[in-house]
Amino acid sequence: xxxxxxxxxxxxxxxxxxxxxxxxxxxxxxxxxxxxxxxxxxxxxxxxxxxxxxxxxxxxxxxxxxxxxxxxxxxxxxxxxxxxxxxxxxxxxxxxxxxxxxxxxxxxxxxxxxxxxxxxxxxxxxxxxxxxxxxxxxxxxxxxxxxxxxxxxxxxxxxxxxxxxxxxxxxxxxxxxxxxxxxxxxxxxxxxxxxxxxxxxxxxxxxxxxxxxxxxxxxxxxxxxxxxxxxxxxxxxxxxxxxxxxxxxxxxxxxxxxxxxxxxxxxx
Numbered sequence: 620x621x622x623x624x625x626x627x628x629x630x631x632x633x634x635x636x637x638x639x640x641x642x643x644x645x646x647x648x649x650x651x652x653x654x655x656x657x658x659x660x661x662x663x664x665x666x667x668x669x670x671x672x673x674x675x676x677x678x679x680x681x682x683x684x685x686x687x688x689x690x691x692x693x694x695x696x697x698x699x700x701x702x703x704x705x706x707x708x709x710x711x712x713x714x715x716x717x718x719x720x721x722x723x724x725x726x727x728x729x730x731x732x733x734x735x736x737x738x739x740x741x742x743x744x745x746x747x748x749x750x751x752x753x754x755x756x757x758x759x760x761x762x763x764x765x766x767x768x769x770x771x772x773x774x775x776x777x778x779x780x781x782x783x784x785x786x787x788x789x790x791x792x793x794x795x796x797x798x799x800x801x802x803x804x805x806x807x808x809x810x811x812x813x814x815x816x817x818x819x820x821x822x823x824x825x826x827x828x829x830x831x832x833x834x835x836x837x838x839x840x841x842x843x844x845x846x847x848x849x850x851x852x853x854x855x856x857x858x859x860x861x862x863x864x865x866x867x868x869x870x871x872x873x874x875x876x877x878x879x880x881x882x883x884x885x886x887x
Contacts (some may be wrong), residue, residue: 623840627667627847632650632854637667637844638779642721644872651881653717657778658823658833661816664780666841668805669752671852675802682799686806690757692767693807705822721777724846725875728783732868762792775815780808
């Protein structure tokens with residue numbers, strides 16, 4: 620329940636889907652089993668973001684024209700990402716390679732968040748910049764591809780929501796404010812996580828174990844995640860982002876180092 624609540628709060632607050640917290644915590648407390656946790660996480664991502672999207676929609680934060688343009692490309696990419704995660708190098712003993720990839724992903728995101736925080740400390744930034752203007756801007760397929768394809772590929776390969784990729788790309792390419800970027804990301808995750816979870820659980824049944832294992836684990840985690848997501852999505856519109864982001868960066872760094880160390884030990 621604690622893992623579910625924490626994943627929900629982080630997913631709802633930052634638009635990440637929650638897996639970036641949940642997978643390291645399950646690895647730490649339940650032992651290494653990356654394919655099981657990623658299959659579970661992709662089910663969880665859907666449950667976490669649905670209530671968050673409903674709240675973002677009610678406050679008018681979602682730009683649906685951006686979501687509609689990005690969604691088809693993100694779906695194609697998430698399927699490709701799941702297929703990549705099932706390659707031989709990441710199966711059996713090589714499962715540690717997948718855990719190491721996830722740990723590296725966490726550290727890279729921690730470094731990016733630190734760089735962004737330092738930049739914001741030097742330059743005064745209006746977090747709502749672009750919130751109105753972007754509604755009148757046509758989102759080209761090229762820009763949609765630059766946002767959606769990396770998001771979907773990372774989501775499918777690592778079992779994360781993809782918000783950690785989609786949110787900064789929207790801000791830099793489309794000029795969307797942080798809150799709407801988070802809301803759009805959550806809306807995209809609804810589609811990618813549903814289809815990605817279906818495919819990942821199908822491959823889990825083929826190569827790793829009974830399909831009911833990730834489903835049972837997800838059922839235990841979902842209630843807390845839904846509650847946490849409702850709390851997190853409300854905090855997005857109320858609390859200063861820098862407070863939670865500081866704790867988030869520390870969590871990313873600690874979890875990333877821990878997962879890399881354990882994977883390296885298992886491979887040696």
